[in-house]
Amino acid sequence: MKTRALVFFLGLLSVAFAQDPQRDPKRLPVNDKKVPAGVEDMLAIEAALKSVLPPARNATVCLELGQGSGSGVIISADGLILTAAHVSGGVAKDITAILADGRKVKCESLGLNSETDSAMVKILDKGPFPFVELDKSDFTRLGDWVFSLGHSGGYDKDRGAGVRLGRLVKVADSTLQSDCTLIGGDSGGPLFDLAGRLIGIHSRVGQRLGENMHVPIREFVRHWDDLAAGKFIGEGPFAEKPKKGTGFLGIGTEDSGEGKIRVTKIGRESPAENAGIKVGDFIVAIDGKKLKDKEAMQKYLKDKAADEKITILLLREGKDKEIILRLGAR
Amino acid sequence: MLTVCMSSFTQGYETLESEYRSNGSLMHGLLERPKQSLFEFSAVIYSGREEIAYGIVVEETGYVISKASEVIEADDLKMRIGATQYEPVQIVATDSAWDVCLLKTKATGLKVAHFADDSQVDQGTWVVTNGATTRRERWPQLGIISANAREIRAEGGAVLGIEINEGKSGLEIGEVPEKSGAYRAGLRKGDKIIKIADKKISKRDDVADIMKDRRVGEKISVVYLRNGKQVRVEVELMGRADTFGAQQSRNDTMSGDYSKRRSGFPRVLQHDVQGNRVTVGGPLLDLEGRCIGMNIARANRAESFAIPLEELRDVISRLLTQAMQNKADATDAPR
Structure with missing residues (x-):
């Protein structure tokens, strides 16, 4: 009898270790009820939401690039942003973030996962910036009360980021679904638990109002280093890999002996001209890779795509000069 | 708790039954x-x-x-x-x-x-x-x-609800949608505009200047010429999108059945x-x-x-x- 009880106890403990929500010290008691027991429980949800809403809102940003806009959320004082891959659209893209107070800051996209719709963006301006904590321990459970923020339809200072409250209605490994209604412009915005921790990033919606999909934070954690290192992960469908060989620099060169590549021609209005490369400059290296001759340079550039950023080390009048430019389309 | 975990392993995901959702019957019961x-x-x-x-x-x-x-x-x-x-x-x-x-x-x-x-x-x-x-x-x-x-603010600004053509003999009214404030005040196609809000009007830009920063529901006087007679009326302003219609945006198409008047x-x-x-x-x-x-x-x-x-x-x-x-x-x- 005693032995059986002990076995049962151990079994329960091992399950509890993996899944028991009680281990989360910040967990709201109402989250352990299948439905709030009464108005008092509803008011507990409301009170929790109100207490964590201001810092959550301060870290929610609008991301503008090209014609459209999406949302994102700052997760470190130096300005690391999590967003959706279909918002950042690629690696090393120029993006403007509008902070909650209306301040605009320059950003560049880091890596993305085109299969799960997750991406990182870095603010280039100097911090500190308001940020939120992640649910790194993956405490979130089906049925938990959650809220979403986002700049629906674009940034609107008078309105602020709209907040929507709901429950987690479906939990899969790489997708969370909530009944917090999302719309265009919310993409890339944050989903929070009632402790104010970031649990997901808005990705897409279905036909019905209750179908709102988010990328769970565990998906970011899984690929953290690659995302931070600016890698393009996966083959879509949320972002299209830049096509190799479509990049255009716009220079003519010759091997001038002594292992140097001399610029002989500059295309009018080309990326090279716009970046200030001149006839007579010597090209020493691209992206830190030393180039021994014209052929090596051409081979390196052949793998580059339109819109990709490269760093060229030049020798001009005997002095080193570094130029960063974005390739055009061939 | 245990059954939920089990089902999550076998099906690959777990779902919350509809009565437990934020607008489910059990919430409405509260x-x-x-x-x-x-x-x-x-x-x-x-x-x-x-x-x-x-x-x-x-x-x-x-x-x-x-x-x-x-x-x-x-x-x-x-x-x-x-x-x-x-x-x-x-x-x-x-x-x-x-x-x-x-x-x-x-x-x-x-x-x-x-x-x-x-x-x-x-x-x-x-x-x-x-x-x-x-x-x-x-x-x-x-x-x-x-x-x-x-x-x-009104989508596209507040408007009288008239199309204006710049002709040789001044500003002539083109189309007037029947639901516009202008139509209800009696303005019709072919009328010539003399004054808006007591200001003489000679070109279309004058109208744009007067209409800037106006609100829906505001009343503005319009003096027009028809059959050699000048008439003064009060026109109630409406939103541009509500008067002339607006193209559906991508967000509108995913919004289902939204209100006709929403700004x-x-x-x-x-x-x-x-x-x-x-x-x-x-x-x-x-x-x-x-x-x-x-x-x-x-x-x-x-x-x-x-x-x-x-x-x-x-x-x-x-x-x-x-x-x-x-x-x-x-x-x-x-x-």
Whole structure:
């Protein structure tokens, strides 16, 4: 009898270790009820939401690039942003973030996962910036009360980021679904638990109002280093890999002996001209890779795509000069 | 807990049954007081047998406010308040700035809306509006206050509702949509514009300057020339999108059935209740069932607007005064 009880106890403990929500010290008691027991429980949800809403809102940003806009959320004082891959659209893209107070800051996209719709963006301006904590321990459970923020339809200072409250209605490994209604412009915005921790990033919606999909934070954690290192992960469908060989620099060169590549021609209005490369400059290296001759340079550039950023080390009048430019389309 | 974990391993995902979701039947079961309020002082408005909008009872003698743009063109108006159906229903006054109309039916002893003290509610506060209606019950819909209270400027600005052509002999009016303020004031195609807001007009840019920063519902004087005679009229401004129509944006196409008129409001509360075009016009309630505003527009999938209580009180008293005035005029008029 005693032995059986002990076995049962151990079994329960091992399950509890993996899944028991009680281990989360910040967990709201109402989250352990299948439905709030009464108005008092509803008011507990409301009170929790109100207490964590201001810092959550301060870290929610609008991301503008090209014609459209999406949302994102700052997760470190130096300005690391999590967003959706279909918002950042690629690696090393120029993006403007509008902070909650209306301040605009320059950003560049880091890596993305085109299969799960997750991406990182870095603010280039100097911090500190308001940020939120992640649910790194993956405490979130089906049925938990959650809220979403986002700049629906674009940034609107008078309105602020709209907040929507709901429950987690479906939990899969790489997708969370909530009944917090999302719309265009919310993409890339944050989903929070009632402790104010970031649990997901808005990705897409279905036909019905209750179908709102988010990328769970565990998906970011899984690929953290690659995302931070600016890698393009996966083959879509949320972002299209830049096509190799479509990049255009716009220079003519010759091997001038002594292992140097001399610029002989500059295309009018080309990326090279716009970046200030001149006839007579010597090209020493691209992206830190030393180039021994014209052929090596051409081979390196052949793998580059339109819109990709490269760093060229030049020798001009005997002095080193570094130029960063974005390739055009061939 | 154990069964949930097991199912998650076998199916690859776990799902919350619909009755447990934020607008599921079990949540609605917690909303007894708002449900009672909806039953007692919110009206369901019908055109024939079709449900077209909701309303709020403001006088026990059969006065109800509703969303003007959803009701004004409908015929065979009827209302249901509590379990009783009322007909006929007349529109007796309208406030176009707020898109609210006052309806009247023959009734006595109706329960008037229970208003809260104010609408000073923070973001994140629970709110309840009308959901579906059955013969015996009013289903609530639950949401929260979701953004700053603010003005919603008219989509495309406020307009007179005329096309203007620059001709040799001055500015001539082109098309005038029938629902525009200009048409209602009597302006027609071919009329020549002399003055707007008491300023002489010689080119189209003059009009644009005068119209800048105007609001929906504002009245502006227009002097025009027809058959050699100058006539002066007052034109009530409408939103450009409401007058000339607007192209659907990508967000509109994913928003389902949103309100025809959803901009040009002096101040609104924003909430995230998941309604549709028909569930608008009734009260915005707190969990106690008190009215803190009037649900006035389903703007899109994620945003709905309500008139705050303070402004709503003014709208109601203006509409009631206007209705009494109209009634008195009708009685005084020679037969």
